[in-house]
Structures are given as structure tokens and as C-alpha cells.
Amino acid sequence: MADGVVLRRGGPADAGAVLRLLDDATAWLVARGRSGQWGTGPASTDPRRIAQADAWATGGGLWLAQAQDRPVGALVVGAATEYVPAATEPELYVNLLVTDRAYAGRGIGALLLAHAADLARERGVGLLRVDCYAGDDGALVRWYERQGFTPTDPFTVPRPNHPPWPGQVLTRPLHPTRPHPHPPLR
Incomplete structure (x- = not known):
């Protein structure tokens, strides 16, 4: 499916790539009337999101999917x-x-x-969790279910001057001896 895509560890120089991916995804969501997930403004102009991208890029947990040397996923x-x-x-x-x-x-x-699951297995961890936006029609929750996750805990995040953000935690138990094949790492 992801032919020609390589995974690489991210670092401090990749914060801008993360912000670009977030900006593009936000614009795509807004164009479809789905502004509840990440709002309407670009992450690259929001000081809180810029600081978050910088923290992710320097925190050791960032991985990028690249196609033809262009980050296409984070x-x-x-x-x-x-x-x-x-x-x-x-x-x-x-x-x-x-x-x-x-x-x-x-x-x-x-x-x-799949790479996150491999990382968890390498660390001897048997559980992968994620949370996502659970509003609108629940499409994102259903996408994670198709990836092998099970919804567990719904939650809401209060936001000043905005409606609460509806979220869903999902879990995926991992089998320690079944690593998923993935493309070469750089």
C-alpha cells in the first residue's frame, strides 16, 4: 500500500514539517465542514501548536513517513x-x-x-493506546477501529471560549512475537 515510503526518526529540524502536515489536514477538514477536530486556523500561526510541534520534534518520539524525500505523515x-x-x-x-x-x-x-506497535513490542510493552476526536459523525473513531483498536474511554476536554472537545480513547493489545513488516528505516 505505502510503496516508496520510508520511515525515519524525526528531530528538531522537523517541527516545520509537522506544522505543515497539521495545516494541510486542518484546511482539508475545514473544507469539509469538520472544524471541530482542530479548529479553523493553521497550526503554524498558533503559538501553542508551534510549541507543541517543537516539543514533539525534540522529545525523541517523532517518526516521519517520507515519499521522495517529502514528509507525508508524522x-x-x-x-x-x-x-x-x-x-x-x-x-x-x-x-x-x-x-x-x-x-x-x-x-x-x-x-x-504498525511502526508504533513495533516500537511498543521492542520496549516490551503489550498495549498501544491513542485518543482521537469523537465528534461529528465518529468517522475517525471508526478508522481507528479498522486499524485494530477498540474504543474504551470517552472523554471531553473543556476549552475556554469554545465548546468542549469530545474525545475517545482506543486501545490495541499487542502480541509480543508478531512484529509488523515495514519499509526500510533511515
Whole structure:
């Protein structure tokens, strides 16, 4: 599915690529009347999102999917965010998954999630968790279900001057001896 895509570890120089992916995804969502997930403004002009991208790029958990030396997807793994219920066992948490909409349907999101599962297995962790936007028609929750995740804990994040953000935690138990094949790493 994701032919010609390579995965590489991200670093401080990649914060701009993450912001570009977020900006493009936000514009795509807004064009479809789905502004509840990430709002309407570009991440690259929001000081909070810029700081978040910088933290992801320097935190050691950023991975990029690249096609022809262009980042077409980003994955950030690490500890769970403070607004979700704590896990009951050791886990690896997907903090960000975003793909380039120009590459939609090519399996890049699935490839990045498979890589997250491999990273968890390498660390001896048997649980992969993620949270996502659960508003609108629930399409994002259903996409994660198709990737092998099970919805567990719904939650809401209060936001000043905005409606609460509806979220859903999803889990995927991992089998320690079944690594998923992925493209070469650089």
C-alpha cells in the first residue's frame, strides 16, 4: 500500500514539517465542514501548536513517513496526555498521527501505526493506546477501529471560549512475537 515510503526518526529540524502536515489536514477538514477536530486556523500561526510541534520534534518520539524525500505523515509516541484516564498496564501512547491528504488512501496512517506497535513490542510493552476526536459523525473513531483498536474511554476536554472537545480513547493489545513488516528505516 505505502510503496516508496520510508520511515525515519524525526528531530528538531522537523517541527516545520509537522506544522505543515497539521495545516494541510486542518484546511482539508475545514473544507469539509469538520472544524471541530482542530479548529479553523493553521497550526503554524498558533503559538501553542508551534510549541507543541517543537516539543514533539525534540522529545525523541517523532517518526516521519517520507515519499521522495517529502514528509507525508508524522507519528509521535510517548506518554499519555493528562486529559485521558491512566492505563492499567504499561503502554506506548500515540500522541499524534497525521498524514498528507495528497497521499490519502495509500496506507500511510496504517503504516505509521504498525511502526508504533513495533516500537511498543521492542520496549516490551503489550498495549498501544491513542485518543482521537469523537465528534461529528465518529468517522475517525471508526478508522481507528479498522486499524485494530477498540474504543474504551470517552472523554471531553473543556476549552475556554469554545465548546468542549469530545474525545475517545482506543486501545490495541499487542502480541509480543508478531512484529509488523515495514519499509526500510533511515
